[in-house]
Amino acid sequence: MRPILLTALLAFPLLTAAAKPQAELVQIAKAVQQDRLKATITRLVGFGTRHTLSDRTSATRGIGAAERWTAAQFEAISKDCGGCLTVAVPKQTFTGRRVPNPTEIGAILAIQKGTTDPDRVIVISGHIDSRVTDVMNATADAPGANDDGSGTAAVIEAARVLSKHRFPATLVFAVLEGEEQGLYGGKVLAAYAKEHGWKVEADLNNDIVGNTHGANGVHNDTQVRVFSEGTKAVETPDQANGRRYNGGEVDSPSRNLARFADGLAETYLKGLDVVMVYRTDRYGRGGDQVEMLNAGYPAIRVTEAVEHYDRQHQDLRTENGRLYGDTIEGVDFPYLAKVTQLNVVMMAALARAPAPPEDVKIEGAVSADTKVSWTAVPGAAGYRVHWRETTAPRWQHSKATTATSEVLKNIVIDDWFFGVSAISADGYESPVVFPGAAGSFSVTK
Template sequence: MKSLALLSLCGLFAICTAQRSPFEPLWPDGPGKKVTPQEPSRELEKILSNIDPDRIRHTITKLVSFGTRHTLSSQTDPNRGTGAARDWIASEMQTYADASHGRMKISTPSYIQEPDGDRVLFPVRISDVVATLEGSVEPNRVYVVSGHYDNRVSDPLNFMDDAPGADDDASGVAVSMELARVMASHKPDATIMFVAVAGEEQGLYGSQHLADLMKNTSTDVQGMFDNDIVGSPVGDDGHSDPFIIRMFSSGIPPTATFDEVTRIADLGGENDSPSRELSRFMAEVAQNHATKMRVQSIWRPDRFLRSGDHIPFLENGFPALRFTEPNENFAHQHQDIRVEDGKQFGDLIEFVDFEYVSRVAKVNGAGLWSLANAPGVPRGATILADTLGNNSTFTWTDDPNAHSYEIVWRPTDQAFWTHAIPVGKVTSATVMLSKDNVNFGIRAVGKNGLKSPAAFPVPSSSE
């Protein structure tokens, strides 16, 4: 039998009739406690403190040294081309795995991509490099962090000329690899995959292959982070925001049918997709003294009409986010190396800020570790919808790894959760707060106090 927690707040909607500014919030303090940032644990602080800008410099320098990492470049030359880069990444990841006492495994899932009539001229092997750190409690629950190791110059078919690809995207690969290095000796509850994908510039081929594999094997991917162009806070106008990283998240899932989209709109849930809940989670756990960063939440799947390696994960139904530096310099992306009118073009390593990349890695690390050591997102979250009333009743499926649960809520015009109501180790709860006026979520809390992203409850009847 489901237990029932009843929470009340007398006079919640008794709004003062005195004259007020039209911009003053109408909401009084509601039930529960104010949501506050989740502070890093001692172990997480230790992990983040071990992220080393010099190691990141070494990784990016080595990737640049391969001359080009274009998808169509050589896969047999030991010193130049995509094959040399792939083999070095796998070898380096293996040295990290050696410190894991068998918990971290290295793999290179691959397939042959046939000519596509656009950016693949001949059959080419697409190979991702994956370091999997198996969870000690829930190995089947998975989180992924990724960057792409391929690159290009101005002509996407030019696979001969030098293409350093320092920012786009050796910086993102360095984030994945550095996190693999510092986390290899630790034991997360859930599984973390540290990935360098191929074929992004030719059509997101490597990430598509990996996302499809995970979908086809029913892998429970509860979060994916794509780091693409995270090497510098300085834009093409010289403006710098060294303590900000942009975080893009999708609203209505691309997998939603027309009827599902209509239903989401009817519920006012356009801003409560699994990816948006993941981004809210990141805003709570990744902005603190340990990262020294602010996360700029942007409510769209990617930069305007652009895409990245998180898109195939979204299209396979997985929550996914993209991280990108705050001010892009387009002279340093997809450009032949040259000087025009005194301006340097090309994705050169001299434009990378290694301290900044290390802080981006800390943002990712704070999110990954907090996710992997909290319970998973509650399943089966529903809100009772067969009767009218000013109370709201919720149910969900119990997770044996959850110590308790919280109901979170926010006014519908607010981006982030404002209040959390602890309800204990129960599978249903009622709050005296109308579902007409706010958005709700259910999140699990572990014995360690770490909290999951919220689940958006869908309507159900009492039968």
Template sequence: MKSLFLALFLLSSVVCQAQPAILKQDQKIMQMLDEVSEKNIEANVRKLVTFQTRHSLSDTLSKTTGIGAARNWIKSEMERYSRESGGRLKAEFDVFTQPADGRRITVPTVMKNVMGILPGTDPLDDRVFIVSGHYDSRASDVNDSKIFAPGANDDASGTSAVMELARVMSKHKFNSTIIFVAMVAEEQGLYGAANLAKRAKESKWNVAGMITNDIIGNTYGVETGLKDNRSVRIFSEGVPAAETPAEAAVRTSTGSENDGRARQFARYIKEVGERYVDQLDVKLIYRRDRFLRGGDHTPFSQAGFPGIRITEMNENFDRQHQTVRSENGVDYGDLPDFVDYAYTQKVAKMNLAALANLALSPREPENVGIVTSQLTNKTVLKWEKPKGESPAGYYVLMRETSSPTWEKKFFVTGTTAELNYSKDNYVFGVQSVDEEGHESLTVSPKPVR
């Protein structure tokens, strides 16, 4: 076994020098990617804009205008996808009453997230993956619930992408559960996400990863003049917001501040997204969100779940949170003609590739440890297979401490690995993998004797 292990390691080293972490593509996932429609994404964005405003305190009774009409339409689309999937997708409202906050919620208000739940087919797999965009909108005055607030890029683009994912993915079966969500009240204080994160926590959902797609349709930075339809940002925290003192002590002693679950999730999306989507450069941003800002993944992070934010590379602030107008020769406002739908389609495909690969994968290895019983320049890793499951094998990953992404990735069939590399100088991780090459999320080893 040791000779096989070394042969595989050496082979991987040669491959990874030229093209790190690029593995085979699953044709089922490729077929799903081919179904993601730029035309549908654009049609969804333009339909959402027709509701005039999707402000969270806007009209709930009209059939054509306001937040009520918008959420009813999104749910009706989810119900259509359900029928097309043979009833596998479950469309529902996540209903809650948001108390007045004296700031952006003036009176207690009934609010509704729109959810499409695609249950996993493996009864032993309790993993839940959540992918969202927020469907509410605003203009310059965040409390103006009646003014035209098209919100085409912020965030009809993210909502439309998630709807397209639900349409395509609901026709297929996955081991784990995927929940597609159009969140409400992001602009009022992340209230829709906070309610769903609370529900997930109280219901003891095993949320293995949460994605918010917020502002994913612009490719032109007006202030800088940069045009970029290749790059997309993923924001992730390194140190978990819900870290316990015991976990903090381990992190400090092992130097694992760059390997929290959200950061590992972001690395995974970059690796798999770039594996499947052409002309895509995923930029890992080492912040939970943009400078001094927040998004719908934040309440999930605070609840202890790995949450990440996906956002375009260059934001155009003339079109974000702006009342539609022309002023001093400059056009302001978040209108649908300014969304790059081919780029939005590309970001949607990145989401789909990562989610499908994850939801088809075995569960993560358990009790992953790095043996510290003696001082040595070698590294010994050991772990246990997921309960009730027998993966085809495991990938052991390795990178230098200064590297943002995994640099070596090699296969073993057992549950131990001995490396001629020092744990002082490198970072390691372990994934489960099935016969088709679907990898689980990476588990960071903890010190064990």
């Protein structure tokens, strides 16, 4: 143990234990039903193909039928909760390399307005479109059971479960089109958020979250990967210079959302561990969270621990006794239920907690102590100052306070990374915010 850390331990107690579980979050996790997830994916597969360029007028086949069915599911959930959801299907017309002709592409949204802080927005998303080997083949059967029927099912189930509760912040359940053709649904969602002045605190993008058997024969139903960007996509040159010198490469708001998810999984989920991956997405690949990041919003990608590439972007066929295609047989529904539980617990925890602190600053050059300060957060009963070694992946130490600044005696600013979270009167805690522009959750910072 470092002598400096020993000195700190003698100065005051370090609060490192996991928070006491919240009864409401336990209840919310238990409410997820794998039978409903299976019913949703069965129905989605039944549309034959959900390719973005497929039929939009048929009542039974293609992306149009799937879009209308999804909107109807959200309407039914809203009716069951007394009209608590507003359903919207914003669209934009796109052309591009994979969309050769002008095509309307949409985002199917169910919006649960917050009770006291409605401008704060927590989003869960998944994409409804599917494809086969040829990304331009809009007529062949493309079941898309796992990619991304699993993510769509998680979004719809999250809406059903969370609509039974009321939260200070707004929840948005987003089913997106056009992902396989160029992340177009993510563009529509980001534009809608900007247009409506949303303060998006988190986008939890679920893409390929139901399979547990890897192409290499590995079986893993106990882990889920959470991908998060390291430095902000919207970082300015001046901000980049400051971050390169003082740190922050692994402390974007998205990265601290991943740490937040990791902590919740340890507390509330049995048999599911979050594996944080320090990348925006899988190597050379992407998802709709990228467009939210490009708009300046914190976002993570949730993806199964192992992928089976015979079941992704493949024509339905059998070759040399080997099955190809994204069929429902490749979905592990108990596993998908656990991943959905992670999502609903995270959304509820974020929506119950105060907003992440703003204007977090640190001072202490040529000093034995470090001062951390921030702006008061509405609804916060207290705060927690966090610090960790610069090579540690998770926050190691913390100190609670009711003030908006704290002097950490004998904690030298040069040797640690720092952050602050806000805590409600009933114990819900925001994600940790790293000082300066690198860690700010606000798109204006």
